[in-house]
Each structure stands twice: as structure tokens, then as C-alpha cells.
Amino acid sequence: MTTSITIRRPDDWHVHLRDGAMLAGVVGHTARQFARAIVMPNLTPPVTDVASAVAYRDRILAAVPAGMTFTPLLTAYLTDRSDPAELVRGHAEGVFTAAKLYPAGATTNSDKGVTDIRNIDSVLEAMAAAGMPLCVHGEVTHADVDVFDREAVFIEQVLEPLLARIPGLRVIFEHITTAEAVQFVESAGANVAATITPQHLHINRNAMLVGGIRPHAYCLPVAKRETHRLALRKAAVSGNPKFFLGTDSAPHARETKESACGCAGIFNAPYALESYLVVFEQEGAIGRFEDFASRFGPAFYGLAVNEDTVTLERVEHVVPACISAGGAELVPFHAGETLGWRLV
Ligand SMILES: NC(=O)N[C@@H](CC(=O)O)C(=O)O
Numbered sequence: 404m405t406t407s408i409t410i411r412r413p414d415d416w417h418v419h420l421r422d423g424a425m426l427a428g429v430v431g432h433t434a435r436q437f438a439r440a441i442v443m444p445n446l447t448p449p450v451t452d453v454a455s456a457v458a459y460r461d462r463i464l465a466a467v468p469a470g471m472t473f474t475p476l477l478t479a480y481l482t483d484r485s486d487p488a489e490l491v492r493g494h495a496e497g498v499f500t501a502a503k504l505y506p507a508g509a510t511t512n513s514d515k516g517v518t519d520i521r522n523i524d525s526v527l528e529a530m531a532a533a534g535m536p537l538c539v540h541g542e543v544t545h546a547d548v549d550v551f552d553r554e555a556v557f558i559e560q561v562l563e564p565l566l567a568r569i570p571g572l573r574v575i576f577e578h579i580t581t582a583e584a585v586q587f588v589e590s591a592g593a594n595v596a597a598t599i600t601p602q603h604l605h606i607n608r609n610a611m612l613v614g615g616i617r618p619h620a621y622c623l624p625v626a627k628r629e630t631h632r633l634a635l636r637k638a639a640v641s642g643n644p645k646f647f648l649g650t651d652s653a654p655h656a657r658e659t660k661e662s663a664c665g666c667a668g669i670f671n672a673p674y675a676l677e678s679y680l681v682v683f684e685q686e687g688a689i690g691r692f693e694d695f696a697s698r699f700g701p702a703f704y705g706l707a708v709n710e711d712t713v714t715l716e717r718v719e720h721v722v723p724a725c726i727s728a729g730g731a732e733l734v735p736f737h738a739g740e741t742l743g744w745r746l747v
């Protein structure tokens with residue numbers, strides 16, 4: 404039986420590091436596991452221009468605990484009024500690795516997002532011409548679309564037409580949750596990829612709703628039926644380079660999740676690699692873990708792989724019920740559960 408595994412140091416291609424005290428409390432968890440991360444721009448106010456991105460990058464770097472090396476890769480929050488020249492300049496200057504599409508109202512801090520994708524066609528055309536990738540929260544927001552159908556409907560109503568209009572655009576369909584998204588990404592061109600979170604590989608919607616409502620299993624896009632989880636697991640371990648690691652670690656203070664109107668987001672950063680590795684082992688695919696965690700993401704983003712390595716050992720350990728960060732209490736993914744792997 405394999406007792407340890409050493410792989411090139413992975414990167415996280417979708418994470419929320421927040422700001423201020425919360426940033427200081429969570430960034431070390433990500434930096435311990437990952438060399439680089441695509442950092443989401445959904446702050447208040449959102450990161451929409453080069454100057455605010457440079458300032459945010461400086462705050463992130465200042466918050467990284469001493470002795471850790473970590474490179475934040477910033478993204479620009481798209482709005483109806485995004486300026487194509489500003490985004491392309493930010494990309495050329497190495498400030499913006501990508502731009503992020505939040506359909507307005509889809510998720511946490513998305514109210515300044517895009518109300519109709521057609522409003523930003525000129526921005527997306529400029530991005531395609533510059534080779535700047537688009538990260539997508541892929542859900543429609545119309546009140547008449549069921550929350551469990553919002554991703555599948557987004558493919559039909561937004562993503563397919565977008566790629567027909569701008570075929571050269573590089574798109575990362577982030578945190579996919581459905582068999583439809585897997586199928587769409589598999590059949591799309593090489594310019595389309597997807598990230599998959601640990602939670603969507605581990606839980607289906609029962610985890611959230613059976614035996615009582617469990618706010619710490621609630622994130623967006625919401626976990627779907629078991630058939631979708633199985634399709635995601637198959638895609639993640641398939642060795643298809645279009646599917647790679649993106650945790651979507653999204654910390655919210657405990658009381659804001661344990662609430663009559665609880666926030667969406669799962670804080671999985673502290674044990675993300677362990678969580679993914681459990682899935683790869685269960686699927687008999689440990690040999691493909693490094694590709695998913697450390698190679699396919701950089702390849703899609705056109706970046707070099709990391710040269711250093713990390714080692715995970717087979718040791719059972721219990722995930723803490725609670726982790727404090729910046730004065731807040733965070734309930735991590737897998738809280739109270741035993742994981743069979745541990746990052747050394
Ligand atoms: N995933 C989530 O449920 N929440 C994210 C936003 C997002 O990625 O959609 C957050 O910022 O809290």
C-alpha cells in the first residue's frame with residue numbers, strides 16, 4: 404500500500420482570500436498547500452482596475468506568513484462598464500492573469516457583476532485578441548430558473564452562444580457541478596477548461612439537506628444530485644487536461660453561515676490537497692493526482708509548472724471542528740471527519 408506520495412507543488416486555480424483581518428487569517432492555509440493561486444476579485448468594493456489589483460496584491464503578499472513563498476495571481480472583476488483597454492493593459496503588465504465574470508446576483512458580492520453578457524462583448528473580444536483568459540461563475544440568475552438548473556441553463560443560454568460569437572476566447576468554467584458541464588467542456592475546443600472543487604467531488608445535495616439543514620455544506624453553485632457528483636469524479640480523475648484543481652475555498656465567519664439567511668461558501672483551504680487525494684485514491688487514480696493538481700492548470704494558463712514538491716503521507720487525522728482566522732471562527736470542510744492523508 405502506498406504510504407506517501409510526492410508531487411510537484413500544486414496551485415489553486417480559484418480561491419477567495421478576502422481582505423483585512425480575514426485575509427491575514429486565511430492566506431497561510433492556502434500558501435502552505437499551494438505555490439500560486441488565482442485570487443478572486445469579489446471584495447467590497449470589487450477589484451475592477453489595475454491600481455486596486457496592485458494594491459490588493461501588495462496586501463496579500465504582506466499577509467503571507469514569514470518563511471512561506473506564495474504567488475497570488477490576480478483577476479479583474481468584470482462589470483457592465485469594464486474598460487477593455489484597462490483590462491488588457493493589466494494583463495500585459497502581469498497584474499491581471501485573467502478576468503472574472505460574475506453574472507449579477509449569482510453569488511457572494513456579485514451585485515456589481517454583469518447584468519447581460521452582451522454588455523461586455525467588446526471587452527471579451529479585446530481579451531480574446533490579447534489571449535487573456537475569462538474565468539466564469541456559470542449560473543444564470545433569472546428568478547424563473549430553479550437553483551439546481553442554473554448551471555445547465557447557463558451553458559445553453561450564455562456559454563455556447565458566447566463561444567459561437569467569440570470562438571477564440573479562453574474560458575475557465577469554474578467550480579463545475581453538473582454532468583452537463585462536464586460534457587460541455589469535454590466537447591468544446593482546447594480553449595475551454597474547467598476547475599473542480601473538493602466539495603463537489605465529496606458531497607451531493609443530500610449532505611446539505613438530509614437530517615437537518617447544514618449550512619457548512621452550502622456553496623454556490625449548490626451541490627447537485629449524486630449522478631452529477633459521479634460525473635465530476637470521473638472527469639477529475641480522467642487524465643483529461645481540461646479538468647484541473649480549483650478549491651473555491653470561500654471563508655465566511657461561522658455566524659454568517661449559521662443564520663436565517665446563510666452565506667454561500669465552503670472554507671476548504673486547510674485540507675484541500677488531502678481532500679482531493681482521498682477522492683483520487685477512492686477512484687484508483689493516485690497516479691493521475693499530480694496532473695490534476697500540478698500540471699494541467701499551469702498548462703492551460705500558459706505558465707511553467709512549479710519546480711519544488713510537496714509530500715502527503717498516509718496518516719489518519721481528525722479535521723478540527725473550527726479554525727480561527729482574523730477574529731472570526733471558520734468551520735472548515737470535513738470538520739470533525741477523519742482524513743486518511745496529511746500534507747507533510
Ligand atoms: N462559492 C461560493 O459559494 N461563494 C463564493 C463566491 C463564488 O465562488 O461563487 C464566495 O465568495 O463566498
Ligand SMILES: [Zn+2]
Pocket residue numbers: 510540578623624
Ligand atoms: Zn463562483
Ligand SMILES: [Zn+2]
Pocket residue numbers: 417418419443651652653
Ligand atoms: Zn469562488
